[in-house]
Amino acid sequence: MKFDHLSVLISSFVVTLSICFADFDIVPDPDKFIENGQLGPVRIFVPKKHRERAVQMxxxxxxxxxxxxxxxxxxxxxxxxxxxxxxxxxxxxxxxxxxxxxxxxxxxxxxxxxxxxxxxxxxxxxxxxxxxxxxxxxxxxxxxxxxxxxxxxxxxxxxxxxxxxxxxxxxxxxxxxxxxxxxxxxxxxxxxxxxxxxxxxxxxxxxxxxxxxxxxxxxxxxxxxxxxxxxxxxxxxxxxxxxxxxxxxxxxxxxxxxxxxxxxxxxxxxxxxxKDKSFQCECGSRLCFERKKITDDNRWKDKLANGSETSTQKQKQKLLTDLLMKTKRITTNSNSGGMNIRKSSEGSSSNSDNNNNKLYKFRQK
Known part of the structure; x- marks a missing residue:
């Protein structure tokens, strides 16, 4: 009888320990974060050094x-x-x-x-x-x-x-x-x-x-x-x-x-x-990096077209050739995603892209 009682205690301890570890896995590191209220039923966590931060809505x-x-x-x-x-x-x-x-x-x-x-x-x-x-x-x-x-x-x-x-x-x-x-x-x-x-x-x-x-x-x-x-x-x-x-x-x-x-x-x-932001996206994804490369290359292309950059005709031709090859490669790779409902690449100008801009974040005209 004592053995059965001990088995129950051990089993209860294991279950409790498992629950504790499960809770630990699904929230930020408790050594660095503290809980700071809730938004409805959703818990909010902030770093200890930013404990004054709060959701305003x-x-x-x-x-x-x-x-x-x-x-x-x-x-x-x-x-x-x-x-x-x-x-x-x-x-x-x-x-x-x-x-x-x-x-x-x-x-x-x-x-x-x-x-x-x-x-x-x-x-x-x-x-x-x-x-x-x-x-x-x-x-x-x-x-x-x-x-x-x-x-x-x-x-x-x-x-x-x-x-x-x-x-x-x-x-x-x-x-x-x-x-x-x-x-x-x-x-x-x-x-x-x-x-x-x-x-x-x-x-x-x-x-x-x-x-x-x-x-x-x-x-x-x-x-x-x-x-x-x-x-x-x-x-x-x-x-x-x-x-x-x-x-x-x-x-x-x-x-x-x-x-x-x-x-x-x-x-x-x-x-x-x-379009009207003074800052760029810094999400760090591969697609974000490729978009920035296309944007930067287009800026160089505009400068060359306007004659604002001094370079020889040969250098201009090489830069434009590299730009075309790079844009083609990035566009091809970006359109190979499997689950995206919209085309993600700026190289694509499908109707789906234009329509999705209507659905997503609103931009003041």
Whole structure:
């Protein structure tokens, strides 16, 4: 009997020790970081030498509509589907709007030629014949599987606290919704989403997008930093209301690959985001380095064309030849990525690129 009691104690100790080590693995080094509050259910960690750093935005768990006009434009009517098995039914009324597929709550279709701007995800809801039990609705993972941490280079960022599978929805990008660009408090945390009205056949020049700004109110998705080779994708989809009669556009962050505990969750802000910046991207990815090489070479090309650089004709010809070869090589290599929904290389001028600039970080005109 004593032996059995001792075995139970040892087993309990091993389980407790395992849990402690598991917790240790999914948070920053406790010798260097301290916990400094939470953004909703997501824990925030800062370096001990920067213990004064804090996330300024206020946490929300649903969109904030700025005014009644915005509410009227932001929500649109939804026609429910009448199929019982939406996954296998190719003529499902909800699925026909999108070529990006959701299965069991996960994004399961990736295609470089598809733009999330042109092919939004329209999930089923309670008003559909399937009662939204078909698995075509994006299901976000628990926010406790992530944490926010501060570093001197990128400041606050979002990290995986547990393994996140490819295609899992990391979260919805929440914030204040605006129609009028002049009313948004900041453009640093603002995304654009398109607005469609099936009942409007007029040719009037009307606002065809809404702005989701998280500079004052937001959630953990707002903490995702930019990376030229991101680990997550921002995709536009619709969210139905409780009775399924209306729906509104939003942005969801989906994992592009399997993320390990401690790995940063990043997205691509879009090329327009960097056009008016006084600083360059410093994400350190291979694609970022190649983009900078192309940019620097183009500057040299402009100088030579304008005659601002003194060199012989032979030197000019050699420089331009090297530039063409380098650009061709970089463009070819950059277009070979497997899962990117958009083409990442600046050497490509596909429609997908142009459309994605509309979906990603908003740039003040």
């Amino acid at each position: 206020k946490y929300i768990d649903k969109m904030i509509i700025s005014d009644e006009l915005t509410r009227q434009k932001f929500f649109r009517s939804k026609t429910p589907c009448n199929c019982e098995n939406c996954v296998e039914n190719r003529t499902c009324g909800c699925k026909k709007f999108s070529k990006l597929r959701i299965k069991n709550g996960k994004l399961c279709t990736y295609d470089q030629k598809l733009s999330p701007w042109d092919h939004p995800i329209v999930p089923c809801d309670a008003s559909c014949a399937c009662k939204a039990e078909c698995g075509t609705k994006p299901v976000p993972i628990s926010s406790t599987r992530m944490y926010i941490a501060y570093n001197e280079k990128m400041q606050f960022g979002l990290y995986a606290a547990d393994q996140i599978d490819r295609g899992e929805m990391i979260g919805e990008y929440l914030g204040e919704v605006f129609i009028d660009e002049e009313k948004i408090p900041s453009t640093e945390y603002t995304f654009m989403v398109p607005l469609y009205d099936d009942n409007d056949d007029s040719d009037d020049d009307k606002t065809d997008y809404a702005l989701i700004d998280s500079s004052r109110f937001g959630n953990h998705s707002s903490m995702a930093n930019h990376n030229c080779s991101p680990s997550a994708e921002a995709i536009y989809f619709y969210v139905p209301n409780s009775d399924g009669t209306k729906m509104h556009p939003t942005i969801g962050l989906f994992a592009k690959k399997e993320l390990q505990a401690g790995e940063e969750i990043t997205i691509h802000y879009g090329m327009d985001y960097w």
